[in-house]
Amino acid sequence: VTLGEEGRQRVEGAISGGLTDTVSGRLSGVYNESDGLIDNRIGSDLMAQDDYSVRGQMLFQPSDTLDVLVKGLYANEDSARGGYSHRVGFDGVFAKDPEATDFFGYNSGGDPFKGSYDFDGYKEVDLSALTVNVDWDLGNFTLISVTNYQDIEHKYGEDSDASPNDVYNYEADDDVDQISQEFRLSWDGDRSRSVVGFYYMDIDATYDTFQSGEIFFGPGFIYELSADQDTETFALFGQTEIDLTGTLTLTLGARLNRDEKDYTFSELGVKLYSNDFSDDDWAGTVQLDYRPNDDWLWYVGVNRGIKSGGFNMPLGPPVDFNTFPYDGETLYAYEGGFKSTLWDTTRFNASIFYYDYEDYQAYTFDGFVPLLFNANAETLGAEIELITNPIAGLEIMLGAGWIDGDVDDLPSSISASGKEDPVLAPELSFNGLVRYSWDAFGGSLAVQSDYSWKDDHKFNLAVTPVIEEESYGILNALVSYTSSSETWYVSVFVKNLTDEEYRSYAFDTTTFFGATEDVPGPERWFGANLRLNW
Secondary structure (H helix, E strand, C coil): CEEECCCEEEEEEEEEEECCCCEEEEEEEEEEEECCCEEECCCCCECEEEEEEEEEEEEEEEECCEEEEEEEEEEEEEEECCCCEEEEEECCEECCCCCCCCCCCCCCCCCCCEECCCCCCEEEEEEEEEEEEEEEECCCEEEEEEEEEEEEEEEEEEECCCCCCCCCEEEEEEEEEEEEEEEEEEEECCCEEEEEEEEEEEEEEEEEEEEECHHHHCCCCCEEEEEEEEEEEEEEEEEEEEECCCCEEEEEEEEEEEEEEEEEEEECCEEEEEEEEEEEEEEEEEEEEEEEECCEEEEEEEEEEEECCEECCCCCCCCCHHHCEECCEEEEEEEEEEEEEEECCEEEEEEEEEEEEEEEEEEEEECCEEEEEEEEEEEEEEEEEEEECCCCCEEEEEEEEEEEEEEECCCCCCCCCCCECCCCCCCEEEEEEEEEEEEECCEEEEEEEEEEEECCEECCCCCCHHHEECCEEEEEEEEEEEECCCCEEEEEEEECCCCCCCEEEEECCHHHHCEEEEEECCCCEEEEEEEECC
16 A cells, blocks of 8 residues: 555555466456646646556466466556646747746746646546466477457547647547467577567557647537558567577577558548558577676677557648658667676676667657657667665665767758757766665664656757756655564655656647646655555
8 A cells, every 4th residue: 555645545455376286366456546746726636547457367287387377457547647737938938027928818827736727638548458378398398379469448638738728628539459479489408598489469559639629729629530550560580599608608589570551541530541561671689698707797789679660640631641651760789788796795787888770760749749750860878787785784776877869860840950869868867776774673674765867858859948858856765664574564755855846748839829738747745655465
């Protein structure tokens, strides 16, 4: 059980065990709720949660060589997760006058967690899934089959202008059916471990959007757009690990992939665009692992990754049908590094990588209209991680990352220079955790603090000042008690201890509304956890 401010409630539980000598089961569930992080002065609060899910699992073991695991999942949500804070700005720049209003005479008052919204946002999800895993030991080989079916119904609505005026409201209604089948055959040689397999997936999906607003569309008018897309994926894959020596291992892998997509786009029930394509490509990996002793692992490798092409779904009348399709993406990833145990109490890991993209699937937002297109990109980066227990009860974890990336060959409508930094990619990042525990009250007490920091970054390739976010750090703290038998666990915590104000995302809609759509990060909040095991 987790309880916190703003009506946060989360209850999670599970029970499992043997039913017969050859059958066991597990039933688990979770319920999650909150009142809403954004206070709506004239309607329902926003960024609220109300969802639950249950999962049942049955494991059948009719013999020592056969396991059959059947998993069923149902999830339901009826929330108001959508919600933006309102900040006045014009032509991509925030207004300097705190009393300035948007194009329709509104000013929220400057508090990102309070506003007036005439349209009640909502999010409704109904998801059912069934998975069957079969693991069959054939002696020298093991055959694994994974069958999965999912049915997803998703509805979402938001007040996109984030104001009390009936300017622009967005709603989406998606219906997705998916089935997939995978077969894997694995075996071990004297100095090798190998697997080959086949994968198939079929997705039938319908995506509908409904746009309204008296100012943009007129009283009572709903602008409806629809896209139907059928996707089939076929893949053959294999991988082998070969011990070249007692300390050197070579990994080789490959995947042959074929995607077929049929797409249709309609406006107000009239078909405007239809297209289909098939995409054949391959992915592969080559990696060397060197283990001179039990304390060190050195590795170097290159991977060729792929991402299939697809079709855009605009939110307005298409100006150019050539902007609908986009090509598949290819990534050549080069990485090297090491994992080490320096002492019995300390581990240190480091890596450096270079990513070279061809037909990089870049995206940008023209206000609130998403557009995915092909460009080129490259990224150079490095990561380090330190985990140490210098004294009994004390654990310290530190991590840092550095990224230097560029997205190239951008159209002039997005970037005058044709080159921009990647979206949501701060040059520097840092995370750390310190935890100290000691025996007390017949059990164990612990205090913990963790911190994460991100450098300056941006939310869109088309850069304007309103979608640039300054660096910020988030500090959390926790005090906990665990009983000696680990039957009871209780903790109190605070998230965002310093009450840092930041945005997790933002859209530049200043040319449409005279204001931005900002997604504020949660402000400081307190809570408690209680867990019981028996």
